[in-house]
Amino acid sequence: MGSISLRNAGLVATDTLFANLNFVIADGDRVGLVAGNGRGKTTLLRAMAGQGELTSGDITRSRGLTVGYVEQDMPPASMGLTLYDAVLEALPPADRDTDSWRVDVVLDEFETPPAMRNRKLTELSGGWQRIALIARCWVLQPDALLLDEPTNHLDLGKLFQLENWINQAARNIPVIIASHDRQFLDATTNRTLFLRPDASHYFPLSYSKARIALAELDEAAEAKREKDLKEVGRLRKQAAKLTNIGINSGSDLLVVKSKYLRERAAKIETAVLSLHKERSGEIKLGNSGAQARVMLALENVEVTSPVGDKLFRIDKLHVFQGDRLVILGSNGTGKSQFIGLVHRAMQGAETPGIRVSPQVVPGYVDQAMSFLPAKASPLGYITSSFNEGDQRSKSLLAAAGFALEKQDRPMTELSFGQRARLGLLAIRLKQPNFYLLDEPTNHVDIPGQEALEDEILAHGATCILVSHDRSFVRGLGSRFFLIEKKRFKEVESPEPHFAEMALEAEQ
Known part of the structure; x- marks a missing residue:
């Protein structure tokens, strides 16, 4: 029997992130770890893995327990390796010759094509890099597993595959999953820990049921x-x-x-305890308005890969004001290429077959928030890019979840969640009326996702969305398009696609 126990665990940064945390995770417990961005989830996981420390309290692991910790990103020094070698690198040097077969076994578990194994990580998608991270951990056969945002960058097929793997291969060991994907948590966990500064709450329930129980506790506490x-x-x-x-x-x-x-x-x-409020920073979007009925028209448009290979063709598509299009499809079918093509057209690039209304003001968010300048600070970026003034910029950043002491730090020191919030703030300040969102909820916490969804709906904004987050897709989409077998077609609902992806992952 393996277990990890926490006694009076606490973490203080500029303020208290959590305190007096007491719980035990044992074999078969799969715990969803839920908290806002910057509220201590990663630090807690690192401490449980023996790679960091908390401010107070004790963490006890049962004798001989080996803990596998899957971080959010591949170590930079390993990015030049092939996928196979990156997994092999995780084994002790003395065991790499005799135990290399274990790498093949693990990669087989994740249905990794032979050709993919010999490609460098720098050539692979973020989703395959994520699989490599998990495989590096699993090849060591840990007795407990800690996963930090494991679903980021995964397409729907790989996400379902990961769900099945956790429920089967890792079902008998202690597992903790820090994630903002509500549907994924429901599918993979049987316990939920809500981290809070005053009193954290631990329920023997999956996320959605635990959230109902938490709401009841909050209502009773407020009464x-x-x-x-x-x-x-x-x-x-x-x-x-x-x-x-x-x-x-x-x-x-x-x-x-x-x-x-x-x-x-x-x-x-x-x-008297004041009612807990999730401090995730506000997410507010704008809509500069438009009178045009048709915001975007496409006819006989070829969508190709970066090297020019045909991915699919759009015979005719009109995007009307207020439409919220969701683009569905497996990784590699061209979803992000389509978003990028439309963005270039909106920026004024010559794109045959695409007509953009002159009234369109685009707001573009890609998966990596790549438009954020790496060398700037949040405050420097906002003040130099938008005519808001120094004090107004500080107030906007504070409302988005950036404490004053973090506003002058280099962009490279920001967490992924903080970069996502900064990117969404920048988009808001551009006051667009047409949003192009490519995995916008990557690294955004659950309250932030719900706020983003509410803002888009409240402003009646037009948008085209690519997302693997099923809860976000279901809550936001008004029209759904599926890319399949190099065809682009409108479908009534995303549910058949979700069901097909889940079935393929089980086979």
Whole structure:
């Protein structure tokens, strides 16, 4: 039996991220770790893996337990290796000759094509790099598994495959998954830990059920809070009345009793817990408006790969104001190439077959937020790119979740979640009326995803979306298009595609 236990664990950065965390994860426990961006998930996982420390408390691993920790990104020094060699590198040097067969076994588990194994990681998609990270960990046959945002960059087929792998290959060991993918958490976990600064909550339930239970706890806590505050008001009013009577009558007993009531009120007030609010930073988008009915028209458009190979053809497509198109398809079918082609057309590049309304103001978000300058700071980028002024820029960044002390740090020191929030803030300040979103929820926490979805719906914005997040797709899409067998066709719902991907992953 393997287990990891935490006792009075806490983490303080500029403020308290979590405190007095007590829980035990044992064989068969698959825990979803949920918290906002920058709220300590990665630090907690690193500490549990023995690669970092918390501010307080103890972490105890059962004797002999080996912990596998899958980070969010491949080490830069390994990026020049082939996929096969990157996994082999994880084995101890003395075992690489005799145990290299284990690399093939693990890559077989993830259905890695033979040709893919000999390609360098720099040539592979982010999804295959993610598979390589997990394979590097699994080849060591760990007794416990810690996964930090494992679904980022995976296409739907690989995501379903990962779900099946966790539920089968890793089902009997302790597993902790830090993820913002709600559907993935529901499919792979049987317990949920919500990290909070005051009191974290641990439920023996998958994410959606645990979230309902958490909401009930929050409602009960708020009701108690209101009741306690009413009692504080009553006690203070009574104390004031007794003080007046005591002074006017010269009764020391009433004055003493009044003091006792005030002390009791203060004690209750100190113990009252304010209702927890997720501090994920606001996500607000704009819509500069447009009168055009047809925002984008495509006719006889060929979408090709970067080297010119034909991916698919669009015979005719009109995107109307307020449409929210979701582009479905496996990795490599051309979803991102299509988004990029439309973006170039909106930027004024000559693109045969694409007509863009003159009223379109585009807002483009790619998976890597590549438009963010690597050498700038958040404050420097916002003040130099937008006419907002220094103080206004600081306020905007603070509202987006950037504390003042983080606003001058280089972009390279930001977490992936912080870069995503900065990118969305920049898009908002451009005030677009047509959003091109290529995996916009990568690295954005769950409250942030829901806020992004709500903002797009509330503003009636036109958008074209590529996303592997099924919850986000279901909540946002109004029209759905599937790229399959080099064909581009409109479908009524994403559900048949989701079901087909899940079935293929099981086979």
